[in-house]
Amino acid sequence: MNMKTTILGTTVGFGLLVGLASAAMAEEITIATVNNGDMVRMQKLAPQWEQETGNTINWVVLEENVLRQNVTTDISTGGGQYDIMTIGTYEAPIWGKNGWLTSLEDGMSDDWNKDDLLPAIAGGLTVDGTLYAAPFYGESSMVMYRKDLMEKAGLEMPEAPTWDFIREAAQKMTDRDADINGICARGKAGWGENMAFLTAMSNSFGARWFDMDWKPQFDSEEWKNTIDFYLGMMEESGPAGAANNGFNENLTLFQQGKCGMWIDATVAASFVTNPTDSTVADQVGFALAPDNGLGKRGNWLWAWSLAIPSSSKKVDVSKDFISWATGQSYTELVAGEEGWANVPPGTRKSLYENQEYLDAAPFAKMTLDSINSADPQNPSVQEVPYTGVQFVAIPEFAGIGTQVGQQFSDALAGNQTAEQALENAQSITSEEMEAAGY
Incomplete structure (x- = not known):
């Protein structure tokens, strides 16, 4: 049956009417x-x-x-x-x-x-x-590394490395003349940029953002150990201008063959192993995020x-x-x-x-294992009053985390010492939390 009607003197088919209505x-x-x-x-x-x-x-x-x-x-x-x-x-x-x-x-x-x-x-x-x-x-996050450079350094990446191994490997893989940095890691300020990396890392060093009374903990030995280790490792083996590097910048460096290791999001695995984009696609290996033997790894969720x-x-x-x-x-x-x-x-x-x-996807199992091993309910070695692995699940954290991230980014850039950055982080967080009524 051919159904037609007239619109403004023009006869049209039913199919066109349906299209006009759609x-x-x-x-x-x-x-x-x-x-x-x-x-x-x-x-x-x-x-x-x-x-x-x-x-x-x-x-x-x-x-x-x-x-x-x-x-x-x-x-x-x-x-x-x-x-x-x-x-x-x-x-x-x-x-x-x-x-x-x-x-x-x-x-x-x-x-x-x-x-x-x-x-x-x-x-x-x-x-x-x-x-x-x-x-x-x-x-989650994990270690992505150059198998060829690891072999050249005379080392073998464990499936579950320690931070000490990562630092040693980074030193041995660094070749400044060839523009190869042993380690790439986030330095760009932001609660979801450098603080995602550093908060997850700090968990494995036994640090925490707050004690059970919501008192900031940047004056603790555990945070000092975290920041000292991070800054030392990056100074020895990280890229120039690391304080400006977030996920995308480090991805580009790794794809260009300028990183021996990169600790970051598991989702990056498909980008570093894609031969269309990555010059080292056939040389990439994967390992769990590092630990310090305290029962927590430095991986996020x-x-x-x-x-x-x-x-x-x-x-x-x-x-x-x-x-x-x-x-x-x-x-x-x-x-x-x-x-x-x-x-x-x-x-x-x-x-x-x-x-x-x-x-x-050779990284599939490592990705799933990393996701399943993250514990937002118990992120640190010590007891905490919050949930979240690389963040604290309170509304104030976005603002506080970004301000603290700026302090550590400035320290990485050489604009202040680790001690000054930690002292400023403690002061900023204490003031903001007090103002918020904690």
């Missing part, structure tokens, strides 16, 4: 995200979702520190700029508890499958049994996740996109386009049961 219902959503490799890939593949749904996306892609400042300001003021925000394991439970995020317990696509999420990752995005963010990828602020007026469309971007169909799309080794890691149990992925 176009009229199509919506544009605004997504704020971070400028790292996996999110750039998501942006590149998102036109498939746009074509399938008729909806469009306005992308706001920002550097990590800028993104955090931007979305925090917007959501805390109810600004309503974004329909979807890329947030982390730190923000999700705090913002969910404040009522700033939309629950993802319903309205997701039928095949999205919440039960398939790794418990360690989903737990950090959940408040009182309600999931407030969908993990795009999950990560994180997920970059997609969440819908309560201010969004386009919840249904936003849930549809999140279902697509964080579901198994997206994983299969990336695998088809760029190979199984490049799919977003660390979120779903099914991925680590997929033999195609395990065969393609």
Whole structure:
């Protein structure tokens, strides 16, 4: 049956009417995200979702520190700029508890499958049994190293190295004439940049941010040992200008063959082993984050996740996109386009049961072991009043952590001593916590 009607004197077919109606219902959503490799890939593949749904996306892609400042300001003021925000394991439970995020317990696509999420990752995005963010990828941290340089140094990387071994190896792998730095590690100031690395590292040295009375602990021997070791190691074997280097800068250095070792996010593994981007792709090995024999390793736990602020007026469309971007169909799309080794890691149990992925990703087991070994409930050797491995899960931490991070970045740059940085960190944290009423 050929159905037709007349619009303003023009006869049109039923199919065109459906198309016009779909176009009229199509919506544009605004997504704020971070400028790292996996999110750039998501942006590149998102036109498939746009074509399938008729909806469009306005992308706001920002550097990590800028993104955090931007979305925090917007959501805390109810600004309503974004329909979807890329947030982390730190923000999700705090913002969910404040009522700033939309629950993802319903309205997701039928095949999205919440039960398939790794418990360690989903737990950090959940408040009182309600999931407030969908993990795009999950990560811990580990050692990535050049097997050829390790062999040249006459050493063999243990699967579970100590910090002393890492420092010794870094010294032996450093070749200033060849522009090879034995160790690359974060130095750029930020609660999620250098303080993610240093807080996780400090856990393995027995340090903690606060004692059980919420008194800051930067005047402790454990923090002094952490910072002295870090600054000494970086001075001996780190790259020039390390105080300006965050995740992306160190990734570039490693891919260019200028790092013997890099301790950072497990998600970087696919980027350093991709021969298209990495000049040392065939020489990369992996090990657990270092320890000091105290029972804690210097690895963190994180997920970059997609969440819908309560201010969004386009919840249904936003849930549809999140279902697509964080579901198994997206994983299969990336695998088809760029190979199984490049799919977003660390979120779903099914991925680590997929033999195609395990065969393609030599870092898969190390990533899963690192994620499962992180303990947000008991992050340090000593008892603490907070949760969070590389952060303290209180609203004040973002501001305090960034200020403290600036002190340690300044020390790394040679602008002040370790003692001055620790003293300033203690003073800053004490004042902020007192003002906050702890």
